Amino acid sequence: xxxxxxxxxxxxxxxxxxxxxxxxxxxxxxxxxxxxxxxxxxxxxxxxxxxxxxxxxxxxxxxxxxxxxxxxxxxxxxxxxxxxxxxxxxxxxxxxxxxxxxxxxxxxxxxxxxxx
Amino acid sequence: xxxxxxxxxxxxxxxxxxxxxxxxxxxxxxxxxxxxxxxxxxxxxxxxxxxxxxxxxxxxxxxxxxxxxxxxxxxxxxxxxxxxxxxxxxxxxxxxxxxxxxxxxxxxxxxxxxxxxxxxxxxxxxxxxxxxxxxxxxxxxxxxxxxxxxxxxxxxxxxxxxxxxxxxxxxxxxxxxxxxxxxxxxxxxxxxxxxxxxxxxxxxxxxxxxxxxxxxxxxxxxxxxxxxxxxxxxxxxxxxxxxxxxxxxxxxxxxxxxxxxxxxxxxxxxxxxxxxxxxxxxxxxxxxxxxxxxxxxxxxxxxxxxxxxxxxxxxxxxxxxxxxxxxxxxxxxxxxxxxxxxxxxxxxxxxxxxxxxxxxxxxxxxxxxxxxxxxxxxxxxxxxxxxxxxxxxxxxxxxxxxxxxxxxxxxxxxxxxxxxxxxxxxxxxxxxxxxxxxxxxxxxxxxxxxxxxxxxxxxxxxxxxxxxxxxxxxxxxxxxxxxxxxxxxxxxxxxxxxxxxxxxxxxxxxxxxxxxxxxxxxxxxxxxxxxxxxxxxxxxxxxxxxxxxxxxxxxxxxxxxxxxxxxxxxxxxxxxxxxxxxxxxxxxxxxxxxxxxxxxxxxxxxxxxxxxxxxxxxxxxxxxxxxxxxxxxxxxxxxxxxxxxxxxxxxxxxxxxxxxxxxxxxxxxxxxxxxxxxxxxxxxxxxxxxxxxxxxxxxxxxxxxxxxxxxxxxxxxxxxxxxxxxxxxxxxxxxxxxxxxxxxxxxxxxxxxxxxxxxxxxxxxxxxxxxxxxxxxxxxxxxxxxxxxxxxxxxxxxxxxxxxxxxxxxxxxxxxxxxxx
Ligand code: SRM
Ligand SMILES: Cc1cc2nc3c(=O)[nH]c(=O)nc-3n(C[C@H](O)[C@H](O)[C@H](O)COP(=O)(O)OP(=O)(O)OC[C@H]3O[C@@H](n4cnc5c(N)ncnc54)[C@H](O)[C@@H]3O)c2cc1C
Ligand code: SF4
Ligand code: FES
Numbered sequence: 063x064x065x066x067x068x069x070x071x072x073x074x075x076x077x078x079x080x081x082x083x084x085x086x087x088x089x090x091x092x093x094x095x096x097x098x099x100x101x102x103x104x105x106x107x108x109x110x111x112x113x114x115x116x117x118x119x120x121x122x123x124x125x126x127x128x129x130x131x132x133x134x135x136x137x138x139x140x141x142x143x144x145x146x147x148x149x150x151x152x153x154x155x156x157x158x159x160x161x162x163x164x165x166x167x168x169x170x171x172x173x174x175x176x177x178x
Numbered sequence: 179x180x181x182x183x184x185x186x187x188x189x190x191x192x193x194x195x196x197x198x199x200x201x202x203x204x205x206x207x208x209x210x211x212x213x214x215x216x217x218x219x220x221x222x223x224x225x226x227x228x229x230x231x232x233x234x235x236x237x238x239x240x241x242x243x244x245x246x247x248x249x250x251x252x253x254x255x256x257x258x259x260x261x262x263x264x265x266x267x268x269x270x271x272x273x274x275x276x277x278x279x280x281x282x283x284x285x286x287x288x289x290x291x292x293x294x295x296x297x298x299x300x301x302x303x304x305x306x307x308x309x310x311x312x313x314x315x316x317x318x319x320x321x322x323x324x325x326x327x328x329x330x331x332x333x334x335x336x337x338x339x340x341x342x343x344x345x346x347x348x349x350x351x352x353x354x355x356x357x358x359x360x361x362x363x364x365x366x367x368x369x370x371x372x373x374x375x376x377x378x379x380x381x382x383x384x385x386x387x388x389x390x391x392x393x394x395x396x397x398x399x400x401x402x403x404x405x406x407x408x409x410x411x412x413x414x415x416x417x418x419x420x421x422x423x424x425x426x427x428x429x430x431x432x433x434x435x436x437x438x439x440x441x442x443x444x445x446x447x448x449x450x451x452x453x454x455x456x457x458x459x460x461x462x463x464x465x466x467x468x469x470x471x472x473x474x475x476x477x478x479x480x481x482x483x484x485x486x487x488x489x490x491x492x493x494x495x496x497x498x499x500x501x502x503x504x505x506x507x508x509x510x511x512x513x514x515x516x517x518x519x520x521x522x523x524x525x526x527x528x529x530x531x532x533x534x535x536x537x538x539x540x541x542x543x544x545x546x547x548x549x550x551x552x553x554x555x556x557x558x559x560x561x562x563x564x565x566x567x568x569x570x571x572x573x574x575x576x577x578x579x580x581x582x583x584x585x586x587x588x589x590x591x592x593x594x595x596x597x598x599x600x601x602x603x604x605x606x607x608x609x610x611x612x613x614x615x616x617x618x619x620x621x622x623x624x625x626x627x628x629x630x631x632x633x634x635x636x637x638x639x640x641x642x643x644x645x646x647x648x649x650x651x652x653x654x655x656x657x658x659x660x661x662x663x664x665x666x667x668x669x670x671x672x673x674x675x676x677x678x679x680x681x682x683x684x685x686x687x688x689x690x691x692x693x694x695x696x697x698x699x700x701x702x703x704x705x706x707x708x709x710x711x712x713x714x715x716x717x718x719x720x721x722x723x724x725x726x727x728x729x730x731x732x733x734x735x736x737x738x739x740x741x742x743x744x745x746x747x748x749x750x751x752x753x754x755x756x757x758x759x760x761x762x763x764x765x766x767x768x769x770x771x772x773x774x775x776x777x778x779x780x781x782x783x784x785x786x787x788x789x790x791x792x793x794x795x796x797x798x799x800x801x802x803x804x805x806x807x808x809x810x811x812x813x814x815x816x817x818x819x820x821x822x823x824x825x826x827x828x829x830x831x832x833x834x835x836x837x838x839x840x841x842x843x844x845x846x847x848x849x850x851x852x853x854x855x856x857x858x859x860x861x862x863x864x865x866x867x868x869x870x871x872x873x874x875x876x877x878x879x880x881x882x883x884x885x886x887x888x889x890x891x892x893x894x895x896x897x898x899x900x901x902x903x904x905x906x907x908x909x910x911x912x913x914x915x916x917x918x919x920x921x922x923x924x925x926x927x928x929x930x931x932x933x934x935x936x937x938x939x940x941x942x943x944x945x946x947x948x949x950x951x952x953x954x955x956x957x958x959x960x961x962x963x964x965x966x967x968x969x970x971x972x973x974x975x976x977x978x979x980x981x982x983x984x985x986x987x988x989x990x991x992x993x994x995x996x997x998x999x
Pocket of ligand 2: 227
């Protein structure tokens, strides 16, 4: 069940369910609100969320390879920094979202505060 | 920054960025505080390679020349995505479109040019913008827009049959979109070709699938809200849903006009590349007009940038630009074309010509006073390097003119290197001269790669790489060193394969994350992970700690990812032999899952394409066939001909052998793909001589074993490793080769490179004669891997990771998570 947990600052927070849906070092695609997003759990720790599709030709970012917080798109190997959203192979940015973990290990995504 | 002069550069393209690089190499960083403005939102990239980006041969990141970090590292303030709208010469300031302004002491204008838009009726919509469906081809963004539109277009028209138009047409064609090139002139590439060459090029382009319409003047764009077609002066029309305009370029000279500089076709400069009106304003690139000429190619820009830098830094205030000789190549996949200098001969010129239209070959040389003043080479570039030198350096030509056209007696390499002038440009993409390569070697570079990184030679289209390598060897006078990184197993860990294998064994590193922990201090390199995973599995077999995140997506879900994120499924069909029952099952499953495309592959099996990730497990289960491993860096398949069973020439039972081979080697991971074949006789119907491994039956019940063959991106006939007496022996010898390759090749090094690198003699010594005494060890190690084999599609019923086959998890998907645990 999506739960609108908090609407202050104009942001919208949705629960994505338990962290264990994503294996360590991989990503998974989620549907949150009306958005499709990719959520990652790199081995170096943390949980990161980005837009679901690659800005290049729409590759499924959740299927990419992770090295630290660098994500490599599975189709033509564009690289992105998960933390900043920066496109490391050419400039520009992808949308990133903040994800926080609740005390019982659920991921909550903030759709309001995405980087432009 | 006090004390430094303020240098502002307007235009962050090939000329502007190059001028700044040249200034920096002359110590300009000490003299100037540099700011650059570019209205494209990127660093500087290699515009000439956009054609390769459009065809998908290169990714945008591969053509970047100066990434954003470069500017910061060199203390340059880059304002990307910002346009300069005004120069205030009396006040010495530039104004941006975002209300920012900046003072300059000296200014470089390098605004390049933009596409020329022919005056077509209906080009512009009611909102005053170009109609949706109209494209130009100048920037990375243009390239993306064309690609996106071509994907969903049925037919495209390209206006302009010049270099750019043809490159655009070839690019669009790759998106399965019908393409018509509309050329006003009587033949293609009128600037660089004569009529006969133009005619041959036309047939070559047509053979590729590009439609060419000559002598056609476009007059109007049809369609109300968006492009629906083109109308021509002769009354005809062409329905189409996109139009790419490549009808020439216009220099971006407006800043010069508005600030009162002398502007003709472009901004007029003196021999120091300085505006003739203002000693503090330099102009470089396509927006500069020098001695009446405006250049539209990169080679002249490099010369201009060097002169500008010498002059502005005071390194050589006498530095002068004298104009450039022009040569160009067409970068259309599948067409070889170079043109230089004059195209049409004068009465007193000597013309050396050869034409073979059927093969698409045409060569024409114009010789004036024993020197080459023009050349067209189409369809055969074998003499291009030599002729380019002769043209650029004004070299005397050999008396026997036919030597200019054909490799009868090739001029020997070293003596030509000796004769070459230092200023001779070797890399035309990045403007690197012979002298630059020499300097780089003298500065300590000892490998081709080090020189390429230092000078950027060879990092553009790559066509000069061979020449760069030879020059480096020549300059090193035998001191050339091998580049260590060509032996690294993966880029992220600086160790050649054998050393990495030793390290992994000695320290008992059983998982990819452990390898990074121990060997790189925990720094993970994403692209090195799949290679390490493959190697660890090879080394440790069932003791390998499999971490799924180290695998490329294909090997996480055991299928090949497609352009739209769906997957393809290829079941095993050993030896290409199937049964009606099996075919029926495949057909039923394909229908049930509404598989969008069922295709017979080049590997003699059946591909079900376009399957959603979520449907993979179900589809495998219902097929009830093992995986064909068509997605992995692994043993793929063994093709076979019909052989003795039915063929009247068959000498050996190639089908049975292929099936035995597949049963034994199925799924083995390896540094690169392994594709095999067996042929029942040397007629070689299954192409066994050009596979990674092949067995060809010869008289006497014996099999020739070929290794290192290739017929993909690279074509190579395999080398015969040995002649085997029986099927068992074929399998044993192939096994030795496979294991040796698994333990010694770099990741992604196909057998064709590996065999060439190691050499067939050495391979025979080690694998056939067992001179190093390792054959038994290889066989044992392979046996272990084979006995660990499990069909990956069995994971259908038992996913290994949470949501392994889920494309999209629903909102708050706790149910899904529970199931996966
Ligand atoms: C399906 C198939 C084409 C077809 O419709 O027939 C095919 C499809 C692809 N080939 Fe191929 N190749 C297919 C036979 C071949 C063959 C012929 C053969 O196997 O006998 C070759 C030449 C032999 C060779 O391997 O060199 C071939 C040479 C390549 C190459 C060039 C490799 C090289 O180093 O020269 C690539 C690119 C690469 O590996 O980087 C490639 C890459 C690809 C990829 C995997 C591209 C990719 O990474 O997504 C294509 C996957 C499409 C998909 O998702 O299914 N494919 N490809 C064939 C599958 C055969 C099979 O049953 O396994
Ligand atoms: C598809 C394609 C293929 C080509 N192939 C070849 C080839 O094979 N061989 C060859 O020699 N040449 C080729 N060329 C030509 C070559 O790319 C150009 O000659 C070269 O890029 C010119 O460099 P430049 O710096 O003068 O202009 P550009 O590279 O165009 O750089 C000018 C930059 O200035 C920016 N700019 C313009 N006005 C302003 C302003 N007011 N404020 C801020 N920024 C501004 C522009 O956006 C641009 O980024 C090709 C060109 C294209 C488009
Ligand atoms: S290679 Fe020989 S045996 Fe095989 S099909 Fe051809 S002719 Fe027959
Ligand atoms: S779609 Fe992501 S790199 Fe091409």
